[in-house]
Amino acid sequence: MDHIIETKDLSIYFDQKKILDKINIKIKENKITAIIGPSGCGKSTFIKSLNKMVHEEKNATIDGEILLHGKNINGMEKEIVREKIGMVFQNPMPFPLSIYDNMIYAPIYYGIKDKEKLGNIVKQKLIIAGLYDEVKNNMKMQATKLSGGQQQRLCIARALTVEPEILLLDEPCSALDVKNTANIEEMLKKLSHQYTIVIVTHNLAQAKRIAQYTAFILNGEIIEYDETKKLFENPQDERTKQYIEGIFG
């Protein structure tokens, strides 16, 4: 089984409005999958449903199945699902604590008390996120004082402290400049050897650069899902073709 997560007829409604319509997708393990589509097509809702974040919306109704390693996540506690499937949001959201405290926030919750162990986790994850050299001398600084790009890398590093299997990213670079975007893309490529990554992006070039697989969502339906190369070079569906050629969206 090369896929780690699979949805079966996943439909999501907000109040009466249908946001996602019978999504069936199999996401491959240790690969980067990009979700593309115009604004409001339901791509963010889709990845939020994978770690049950959509359950936090009071008016959301969720139909269908999401299988993680073949097991339905409906029967699992939200916290357990999210421990396995980490998420990074569009706007960097560091906690109003020091950099170090941001990093040990989750490990302490999961019962790691040993100071040395915590220190190692912080160092290791910050190195992965490419932030360690920039912040190693002022770990006690408020994380909110970091620049936007640094904050986002901190958030990715923080998501990794939980040791998830899957990392969901909801337009992580949309608030960042070119250089920071390049940093994060580089990091994601490295991460994909250990983690499965699902990234929602507005930026088609970004999807082309980093993703092995791409899914195109339009009006709550998956129009096409294929290897990135195939999807961009030889789209099967007319709508996909129009979208990647920039005719709409």
Next chain:
Amino acid sequence: MKRTNKHLGIKLWSILSGSILIFLVLYMNIYIFSKGKEGLSIDFLMDMPKGFPLGTDGGIFPAIIGSIYFTSIACFFAGMIAIATAIYLNFYCTNKRIYGGIHMVIQSTAGIPSIVLGLFGYTFLVVHLNFGISLLSGGMVLGIMIFPFIEVKVEKAFQEISKELIYASYALGISKAYTFFKIILPICFGEIISAIALAGGFAMGAVAPIIFTGGVLYAPEPKGIFSPAMALPYHLYILIGEGISIENAYKTAAVLLVLLLVLNSFSIFIGLFRKVE
């Protein structure tokens, strides 16, 4: 041309109302302090009420202590319930009807006349639950009175925290309770304390809720929460209402005002401190 006139009208109106308000508040405070400061001495603060009728002589020490106790009990009681209610409404309640229902109850509680609350406190707390005329009964009734005020402010403080920040914590697989204590409470702590302090000032000045439930004409400083106690506003009410001593009434009012000022500046101080931070 017409537009500027309109703007000018609104500007004048707001400046005028602002000045009148400031003038009235200043005048009232200065008047009371100038009337009260004559004869205001350590003895008056530290002595028991004396004389016949009671209050013509002596001091107001037990009333000061009683007022502080009443206020503390009310703040504790109302703060606990208000914070818990706000947490529930903000983080746990998913049913819109229940949410609306609880809000309606809170708003109605704010609208109950305080003397009616006093009557309820007397029949339910004093007689039915047998707490007696005591600090506990009086404090709880005052607590009910200030609860809506604290709840609304605390809920607003919670709402001002970005949802995304809270979700960022949830997305790490972290429980609501842990998120609340580690992220939300530290951010809101100052605001919660200042809301409770302001509400405490409101409770300290109230007479009606404690007339039947905890305040008495004369008592030594209370020994425990089941003792009845004197309270400054009630003492003031008696001094004036029975025509006992206008002079002592002004002195009592000045002391009450000082206590309220201390409470209010405490909450302002917290606000400033947080901004500086």
